[in-house]
Amino acid sequence: QVQLVESGGGLVQPGESLTLSCAVSGNIGSLDTMGWYRQAPGKPRELVAAITSSGGTNYASSVKGRFTMSRDNAQNTVFLQMNSLNPGDTAVYSCNLHKFWTAIDYWGQGTQVTVSS
DSSP, X not given: OOEEEEEOXXXXXXXXXXXXXXXXXXXOOTTOEEEEEEEOTTSOOEEEEEEETTOOEEEOXXXXXXXXXXXXXXXXXXXXXXXXXXXXXOEEEEEEEEOXXXXXXXXXXXXXXXXXX
């Protein structure tokens, strides 16, 4: 059974930084991809960042240069370092594991990030 548990959300002021963590219990295959998504009220869920098992990353244009996704394979954990946060980054952030061979997606419970002065 695969479980994803996020942590690190909270309330910050514009310009501040925050780091999210997602701990995965269960196997992460060599072709599986992990991602961070976010959903703001009244908006569709959007992909923020994704990372392959080899460490290749891609980012949404709105966060490129400000957010960095990384992974610790030994700890089965991925991180999202978020810098220069602005109110537009306010959303529930969810961690995703996409299994390559079964195309099954696993999700964490989500963590709230609020950027406000």
